[in-house]
Amino acid sequence: MEVLKIATAGSVDDGKSTLIGRLLYDTKSLTTDKLEAIEKTSKQKGYDYLDFSLATDGLVAEREQGITIDVAHIYFSTPKKSYIIADTPGHVEYTRNMVTGASTSQAAIILIDARKGVIEQTNRHFFINNLLRIKNVIVAINKMDLVDYSEETYNAIKADFETLMEKRDYQDQNITFIPVSALKGDNVVHKGENFSWYDGKTLLEHLEQLDKKDVFNVGTPRFPVQYVIRPKTDEFHDFRGFAGKVYGGELSVGDEVVALPSQTKSKIKDIYFYDKKFETASRRSSVTITLEDEINVSRGDMLVKVGDMPKIDKQFTATISWMDAKNMNAGGKYIIQHGVNKVLAKVDSIHHKINPDYSGIEEVDSLKINDIAKVSFKLNKPIFFDAFKDHRTNGSFILIDTQSNNTVGAGFIN
Amino acid sequence: MELMKDTSHINPLENEAIYIIREVAAQFEKPVLLFSGGKDSITLVRLAQKAFYPAKIPFPLMHIDTGHNFPETIEFRDRLVKELGLELIVRNVQDSIDQGKVKEETGRYSSRNALQTTTLLDAIEEFKFDACIGGARRDEEKARAKERIFSVRDDFGQWDEKNQRPELFDMLNGQIDLGQNVRVFPISNWTELDVWSYIEKENIEIPSIYFAHKRKVFLRDGMIWSHSDYVYQEDHEEVLEELVRFRTVGDMSCTAAVFSEAADISSVVQEIRESTISERGARIDDKRSEAAMEKRKQQGYF
Numbered sequence: 257m258e259v260l261k262i263a264t265a266g267s268v269d270d271g272k273s274t275l276i277g278r279l280l281y282d283t284k285s286l287t288t289d290k291l292e293a294i295e296k297t298s299k300q301k302g303y304d305y306l307d308f309s310l311a312t313d314g315l316v317a318e319r320e321q322g323i324t325i326d327v328a329h330i331y332f333s334t335p336k337k338s339y340i341i342a343d344t345p346g347h348v349e350y351t352r353n354m355v356t357g358a359s360t361s362q363a364a365i366i367l368i369d370a371r372k373g374v375i376e377q378t379n380r381h382f383f384i385n386n387l388l389r390i391k392n393v394i395v396a397i398n399k400m401d402l403v404d405y406s407e408e409t410y411n412a413i414k415a416d417f418e419t420l421m422e423k424r425d426y427q428d429q430n431i432t433f434i435p436v437s438a439l440k441g442d443n444v445v446h447k448g449e450n451f452s453w454y455d456g457k458t459l460l461e462h463l464e465q466l467d468k469k470d471v472f473n474v475g476t477p478r479f480p481v482q483y484v485i486r487p488k489t490d491e492f493h494d495f496r497g498f499a500g501k502v503y504g505g506e507l508s509v510g511d512e513v514v515a516l517p518s519q520t521k522s523k524i525k526d527i528y529f530y531d532k533k534f535e536t537a538s539r540r541s542s543v544t545i546t547l548e549d550e551i552n553v554s555r556g557d558m559l560v561k562v563g564d565m566p567k568i569d570k571q572f573t574a575t576i577s578w579m580d581a582k583n584m585n586a587g588g589k590y591i592i593q594h595g596v597n598k599v600l601a602k603v604d605s606i607h608h609k610i611n612p613d614y615s616g617i618e619e620v621d622s623l624k625i626n627d628i629a630k631v632s633f634k635l636n637k638p639i640f641f642d643a644f645k646d647h648r649t650n651g652s653f654i655l656i657d658t659q660s661n662n663t664v665g666a667g668f669i670n
Numbered sequence: 671m672e673l674m675k676d677t678s679h680i681n682p683l684e685n686e687a688i689y690i691i692r693e694v695a696a697q698f699e700k701p702v703l704l705f706s707g708g709k710d711s712i713t714l715v716r717l718a719q720k721a722f723y724p725a726k727i728p729f730p731l732m733h734i735d736t737g738h739n740f741p742e743t744i745e746f747r748d749r750l751v752k753e754l755g756l757e758l759i760v761r762n763v764q765d766s767i768d769q770g771k772v773k774e775e776t777g778r779y780s781s782r783n784a785l786q787t788t789t790l791l792d793a794i795e796e797f798k799f800d801a802c803i804g805g806a807r808r809d810e811e812k813a814r815a816k817e818r819i820f821s822v823r824d825d826f827g828q829w830d831e832k833n834q835r836p837e838l839f840d841m842l843n844g845q846i847d848l849g850q851n852v853r854v855f856p857i858s859n860w861t862e863l864d865v866w867s868y869i870e871k872e873n874i875e876i877p878s879i880y881f882a883h884k885r886k887v888f889l890r891d892g893m894i895w896s897h898s899d900y901v902y903q904e905d906h907e908e909v910l911e912e913l914v915r916f917r918t919v920g921d922m923s924c925t926a927a928v929f930s931e932a933a934d935i936s937s938v939v940q941e942i943r944e945s946t947i948s949e950r951g952a953r954i955d956d957k958r959s960e961a962a963m964e965k966r967k968q969q970g971y972f
Contacts, residue, residue, distance in 0.1 A: 487725035536676035542688035
């Protein structure tokens with residue numbers, strides 16, 4: 257079964273919850289008891305329509321305030337695919353949640369209220385999806401019913417958005433515009449009868465035809481070792497398997513590999529998935545690899561193909577999304593978790609803050625929660641990385657506070 | 671051994687779960703797998719087997735036994751553990767009651783479900799477990815939809831839902847202070863149908879109560895309750911013998927049955943596919959209030 261993860265962000269008013277509710281409703285993914293619960297609560301609150309946000313806002317505080325505070329995960333499926341929606345709030349104070357939701361997604365939906373057009377929040381949402389190099393972005397121009405399904409309005413918003421696209425860093429992002437009315441159900445799952453001028457796909461049709469190979473950014477194979485498997489049984493007496501997930505490409509039996517950081521060479525002997533052996537470990541599969549030679553490999557080490565080395569360095573510059581209430585300052589020490597590898601890091605310098613609304617950069621001394629900035633780090637030992645633009649997994653890391661143990665930021669290596 | 675071509679057909683959810691389980695073994699000193707005998711925890715056991723093959727699962731299973739479980743579940747549990755050569759720890763809610771730590775509920779809706787929390791937290795302290803792997807899924811319930819894969823609990827086992835660590839990409843931050851522990855949910859992103867399809871595909875054995883069988887039941891509030899010594903029943907609530915099965919298995923006092931003729935796994939999958947009622951629709955414990963699950967989780971529930 258194919259799984260597609262989609263990030264959505266937006267505020268209460270742009271109809272995001274209605275859109276998600278519509279997707280669930282029209283794909284018959286809302287069960288009767290859930291629907292009844294929504295009907296009951298909507299009625300109690302005196303609403304004239306069904307408030308689908310009640311299905312997604314899971315916390316008491318969220319329902320009280322009528323806002324989405326935290327990322328919620330919503331699931332639905334069609335006979336073709338399973339969908340996971342990471343639904344995130346879109347206000348400026350929730351930038352960190354948008355980054356979090358986008359980090360695990362292969363597609364994103366940006367909602368625009370047709371009456372308002374491209375607003376500051378649209379800029380921010382687009383900036384983050386572009387920063388995280390989400391391959392497919394769908395710009396859903398919503399509430400078309402409130403602008404009389406006007407083609408002119410749609411075209412004007414599209415043109416505004418295209419101006420925004422010129423500023424983006426990641427130019428290869430696929431962007432699709434779809435006019436919808438989530439409330440009326442036009443162009444979400446079913447074709448809208450009021451769009452005589454639109455002959456493109458509905459939102460769901462578009463998601464359905466996104467091919468697996470088109471949604472991931474392909475890099476080169478990187479195999480971070482998670483765990484060393486040593487059964488020490490009679491049958492598997494000398495077995496030493498390296499368990500991990502393959503990122504960026506494939507690895508096959510017979511491939512010549514280098515173990516990092518030792519830089520020792522060997523060849524892949526066997527690839528196991530459970531009790532079966534495979535010729536090739538495909539991208540994102542959790543396999544166990546054995547090598548021809550007895551070499552020293554432990555957790556945090558990495559296997560790569562000969563001639564395809566990542567960068568090995570004790571310093572780098574990265575774009576940081578800061579997520580903690582406590583500021584980040586130059587000289588501050590953190591733990592960097594890069595994949596499954598952990599090192600100590602010191603903030604060498606904060607170069608500048610990047611305003612996610614495309615209004616330029618700013619000199620700052622420290623970073624506040626939800627800031628995005630360019631920062632240089634020094635590490636206590638080298639890590640093996642790629643630039644984020646070349647490798648989404650091996651080019652990203654998280655920052656962990658040494659005292660609170662909290663995840664306080666995310667980084668994308670330049 | 672036959673060499674298969676490539677691993678591209680493998681379910682991405684399975685790959686994700688195996689990755690998570692391996693992270694637990696690597697990042698924590700004393701992990702445990704919380705095993706209820708239900709389909710989700712049985713699925714977890716299979717995933718853990720796959721994660722460490724050809725080595726054994728490097729952590730024990732623990733069952734918090736309410737004493738009100740379906741006998742079929744307990745019989746199944748003991749057989750599975752024996753067959754796989756796993757270590758099983760059992761801690762009993764009855765002991766917590768006898769020690770005066772919790773008070774048995776009484777009346778029409780009494781259940782031992784909520785009492786499990788105390789027994790669980792005591793067991794975590796007794797064994798100094800720093801990570802507890804559980805089979806909760808985000809699609810089950812709206813408070814669970816907000817749950818992290820690595821969910822940090824404080825010294826009191828409590829969930830601070832408004833102050834959760836962000837989880838980015840595949841990176842799982844398992845750093846904790848002494849006394850804290852992490853609840854880990856490897857099948858967070860699976861739906862009920864995903865679990866059932868997996869059980870079918872993998873040919874995983876599950877307790878017989880998941881399949882249609884004749885059972886003595888009674889009806890209350892539009893739900894089918896088991897007739898049992900453990901379940902409060904009023905005189906006017908008539909005992910019927912019906913063909914039913916269970917969609918979710920908790921303890922007898924909080925799990926309602928559904929009318930069903932699905933006697934094998936493929937009919938069960940078919941039934942779930944066509945169902946218009948959600949899985950937890952048959953959980954009496956969730957009907958207590960709209961925020962029932964969130965409240966229990968804050969107190970240290972799974």
